[in-house]
Amino acid sequence: MTKADIARIVYERHGGISNREAARLVEIIFDSIKGKLGHGEKVQITGFGTFVVRQKRQRRGRNPQTGEEMVIKPRRSVVFRPSKLFAASPE
Numbered sequence: 675m676t677k678a679d680i681a682r683i684v685y686e687r688h689g690g691i692s693n694r695e696a697a698r699l700v701e702i703i704f705d706s707i708k709g710k711l712g713h714g715e716k717v718q719i720t721g722f723g724t725f726v727v728r729q730k731r732q733r734r735g736r737n738p739q740t741g742e743e744m745v746i747k748p749r750r751s752v753v754f755r756p757s758k759l760f761a762a763s764p765e
Contacts (some may be wrong), residue, residue: 677704711752723756 677700685696707725708718717725727750735746 677701686746712759714750721759723754723760726753727751728753 678697681693681697681700684700685691685693688696691699710754711725711727714727717729730749730751732748733746735744736742737744
């Protein structure tokens with residue numbers, strides 16, 4: 675699913691806005707989420723899941739093509755934890 679797909683769904687389900695306005699709303703929402711994550715804040719969407727920024731530390735790795743050992747620099751990564759509603763139900 676793409677942002678354009680989401681905008682189309684918003685447009686179809688909400689009768690009072692244009693397709694362009696729906697796309698702008700979706701863009702505003704995603705920009706807000708990216709901004710919060712960029713500042714290291716947690717983004718929790720009830721019934722969907724939580725986005726959290728994790729700091730990954732420096733580690734040793736290996737280039738899979740050459741086999742050469744290398745150091746992987748520390749970085750920040752976004753982790754998504756789905757809501758319990760997505761948990762597999764026992765059958």
